[in-house]
Amino acid sequence: xxxxxxxxxxxxxxxxxxxxxxxxxxxxxxxxxxxxxxxxxxxxxxxxxxxxxxxxxxxxxxxxxxxxxxxxxxxxxxxxxxxxxxxxxxxxxxxxxxxxxxxxxxxxxxxxxxxxxxxxxxxxxxxxxxxxxxxxxxxxxxxxxxxxxxxxxxxxxxxxxxxxxxxxxxxxxxxxxxxxxxxxxxxxxxxxxxxxxxxxxxxxxxxxxxxxxxxxxxxxxxxxxxxxxxxxxxxxxxxxxxxxxxxxxxxxxxxxxxxxxxxxxxxxxxxxxxxxxxxxxxxxxxxxxxxxxxxxxxxxxxxxxxxxxxxxxxxxxxxxxxxxxxxxxxxxxxxxxxxxxxxxxxxxxxxxxxxxxxxxxxxxxxxxxxxxxxxxxxxxxxxxxxxx
Ligand SMILES: Nc1nc2c(ncn2[C@@H]2O[C@H](COP(=O)(O)OP(=O)(O)OP(=O)(O)O)[C@@H](O)[C@H]2O)c(=O)[nH]1
Numbered sequence: 001x002x003x004x005x006x007x008x009x010x011x012x013x014x015x016x017x018x019x020x021x022x023x024x025x026x027x028x029x030x031x032x033x034x035x036x037x038x039x040x041x042x043x044x045x046x047x048x049x050x051x052x053x054x055x056x057x058x059x060x061x062x063x064x065x066x067x068x069x070x071x072x073x074x075x076x077x078x079x080x081x082x083x084x085x086x087x088x089x090x091x092x093x094x095x096x097x098x099x100x101x102x103x104x105x106x107x108x109x110x111x112x113x114x115x116x117x118x119x120x121x122x123x124x125x126x127x128x129x130x131x132x133x134x135x136x137x138x139x140x141x142x143x144x145x146x147x148x149x150x151x152x153x154x155x156x157x158x159x160x161x162x163x164x165x166x167x168x169x170x171x172x173x174x175x176x177x178x179x180x181x182x183x184x185x186x187x188x189x190x191x192x193x194x195x196x197x198x199x200x201x202x203x204x205x206x207x208x209x210x211x212x213x214x215x216x217x218x219x220x221x222x223x224x225x226x227x228x229x230x231x232x233x234x235x236x237x238x239x240x241x242x243x244x245x246x247x248x249x250x251x252x253x254x255x256x257x258x259x260x261x262x263x264x265x266x267x268x269x270x271x272x273x274x275x276x277x278x279x280x281x282x283x284x285x286x287x288x289x290x291x292x293x294x295x296x297x298x299x300x301x302x303x304x305x306x307x308x309x310x311x312x313x314x315x316x317x318x319x320x321x322x323x324x325x326x327x328x329x330x331x332x333x334x335x336x337x338x339x340x341x342x343x344x345x346x347x348x349x350x351x352x353x354x355x356x357x358x359x360x361x362x363x364x365x366x367x368x369x370x371x372x373x374x375x376x377x378x379x380x381x382x383x384x385x386x387x388x
Contacts, residue, residue, distance in 0.1 A: 027201050031208070039207045040105075043149055047104035050146075054108065055095055058115045058140075062088050065119060065136065072126050080122040087118030108147045109157040116140055116161035124168035134181050137161055138188040145196035149203075154196050158189060220294040222272060223279035231293030235303045236353035238291060242305055242346055249305050249346040250312035253360040254282070254319070256298040257338045257372040270330040274298075274337055281322045285315060301357070309345045309377050316341045316375045324373065338373035340364060345378075 031039065062084050069080040091114030094107040102110075116137045123133025141158060148154035165185060169178040218230035226234065235251075242249035256262070256278060263271040275298065282292055282300060291303040304312050320339055328335040342363030344356045359378040367376035376382060 027197055029201065029204055031204055035207065035211070039203060040149060042207070043203065044104045047108055047147065051095065051104060051108060051111075054111055054143075055092070058088065058091070058111065061136065061140070062115070062118065065122060068132070069122065069126060072129070076125050080125050083125070084118045084122040087114045087121065090114050091118070105147055105149070105153060109144075109153065112140065112144055112147070112157050113160045116158070117164050120161050120164045120168060124172050130165065130169055130173060130181060131177075134165065134185055137165070138185065141188055141192045142195065145192045145199060148196050149200055151193060151196070154193055158192075162189070223275050223294050223300075225279050225282075225300060226291065226293030228293065228295060231291065231295065231301055231303075232353070234291050235293070235301070238303050238305055239346065239351070239353045239356060243351050247306060248308050249303070249356075250307040250309060250343055251345075251356045251360050252302040252304070252312055252316050252341050252343045253295065253357070253364045254278070254300045254302065254316070254339050254341045255364055255368070257340055257368075259298040259337075262335065262337055266330045266332050266335050270328065270332070270335055273328055273330070274335070277326060277328060278323060278339065281319055281326070285319045285322070301360075307345075309343060309380070312343050312345065313375060313377055316343060320373070320375060340367040340372045341375045342367055343375065343377045350378075 030036070066077070066081050066084060070077050091111045094102075094110040094114075097107075119136045119140075120130070120133045123129035123136070126132070144154055144157050148157060162185070166178075166182060169181055173181065218226060220227045225231075239249060241247075256274060259271065259274070262274055278300065279292075279294075282302060286292055286302055287304070289305055290307075291301075293301050293303075295301045302316075304315065307315070320341065323337065323339050326336065328337075342360040342365070344350055344359030344363060346356065350356050350359045363376040363378040366382060367374045370376065370382050
């Protein structure tokens with residue numbers, strides 16, 4: 001048995017420190033690896049929605065630029081138009097997923113790189129064209145700040161068109177014009193990269209807020225366990241999965257004995273501490289894949305996938321003995337308490353969430369009737385299972 005906190009009882013992890021900005025934004029802040037991955041997945045999904053808009057957007061810029069080429073130098077249109085068209089066609093490969101292992105970030109990056117390179121290459125064929133090309137890729141550069149989540153991705157996306165701008169500028173511009181162009185371009189790229197950093201900080205903050213909200217909506221604030229709504233939702237899912245794959249699953253319903261008396265004698269603050277302590281002991285004894293939730297006032301439910309009746313019994317008995325050995329300090333003297341538990345396992349006639357709960361509740365009732373401070377497995381002989 002591992003000692004990882006059970007599911008349904010996890011706390012929201014804090015993000016790594018970063019440089020704090022106005023609005024509480026933290027630049028350079030890092031989230032735990034799992035959260036970074038979840039954020040990237042969300043970002044990719046949003047980008048996948050945005051990608052179809054890029055086609056008409058870039059298509060319109062290419063048409064505008066071709067008209068511009070025609071106006072500036074009609075004689076060169078036979079050169080510039082096919083060049084731009086070729087790069088646009090290459091870029092349009094990325095509008096489809098095909099069967100390539102590329103994410104929407106890769107696809108958006110590829111589209112930007114080919115279209116921006118098309119703008120630069122076409123512009124270089126016109127007199128003073130690179131200046132116009134510079135303005136065009138500067139404008140589209142800001143799209144990259146929406147796409148990239150890391151500076152390295154940003155650099156990788158803008159690198160091809162940047163290199164092309166420098167190489168073609170070396171061949172077609174005066175040194176003075178080239179330096180001006182590069183300085184202006186780097187300035188724009190720097191602003192776009194800074195925008196990217198701020199947007200990423202916003203995204204991380206929104207991600208954390210959403211996660212905290214979701215955690216509060218699903219968990220009980222006193223014990224930190226899953227609340228009844230989430231317990232029912234996640235528990236029913238576990239039962240359906242176990243039923244489908246014909247895997248064992250055990251459900252334990254734990255109830256504090258004579259809790260009303262605890263409240264009456266030691267007060268409600270001590271009663272609340274009892275609930276917290278019980279939740280801590282359960283969390284400590286359950287597996288990471290187990291689900292732990294507060295079913296009602298002083299009643300908790302543990303859903304243990306891949307667990308047979310005897311394993312569930314051993315686990316619950318460990319919890320029961322730990323609780324029995326606890327001494328809590330209260331203003332009215334030391335407090336000891338005990339628990340009773342009913343266990344039900346997935347099987348014929350109890351293969352639904354509700355029927356399992358009912359079985360466990362009946363077994364709990366039996367445990368209470370048998371004298372409390374004991375564990376009862378549904379369908380088993382009380383004397384086999386009861387605590388000595
Ligand atoms: N301190 C505190 N008390 C609670 C909380 N939720 C429920 N209770 C109390 O828990 C008590 C439950 O009492 P009963 O349902 O009579 O059960 P019991 O006294 O534990 O008796 P048995 O279950 O038969 O052993 C009630 O007095 C509730 O007010 C809570 O969050 N904090």
